[in-house]
Amino acid sequence: MKQELDLYSINANRLEKEILNRTSFMSNAKWFKLFTEIENEKIKIHSAHIKFLLPDRTYKFHFGGFNETGFGDVSELGPFKFNEIEWILIPAKHETERWNRNEKLASEIIFQPLEKLEQIMDALGQFEYNITEEGLKVYGYK
Template structure:
């Protein structure tokens, strides 16, 4: 059975191979700026796509970053270089309950214009915005 260090090394090698085939658009400093912007905006419903697995993950909490190149939340720690993109939806669902009965959800808008304005002031970010939300790319 492989130990944790061996598994991490295999993960790093696979990630590096995939990253080498794409144009990297973000470095750690830009990821930290983006983390600060998203944290300050209090956006909800954020999703990320992992480069290593192609998996899309809905984040359980906000978008917090650790200074040593990791993104951190209740889903676990993720390397910045494993973030293919970050998606901030135009609206997020706020579920409502009355004891055990689920009520109609509220859909609340995220401050996308404020996020876009802050990212524009912070530097050059590769993004797309449409009626669904804002997608910020780590790789293309």
């Protein structure tokens, strides 16, 4: 038990140091407001990627299961707080591979609602984001 607490403390300290070295663009309230509006507008996001401040890799991310401070233990990522998010990328298109036994069929391409997401962010207030060919990236920190 003591070792678990020590690892938690070490991670919390590393996170705090990393936050102090970055420019912050989001607060718990802004993340919560954004995710709530996406949910209220019933916007379907088929795929997204998230990058946390500490692990140097990205993860597939699914919207849902959040509260005022972060996400609960509802996905393969486990629970996490909003202040851990470096950025979230919503790709311009989502590709679903299709197979018929061993034969690969043409993939299904779904264009994601980036314009609608941009309209929501502009209506809600100041968000640091950009849209490229890759998709829409919302920054928590830079």
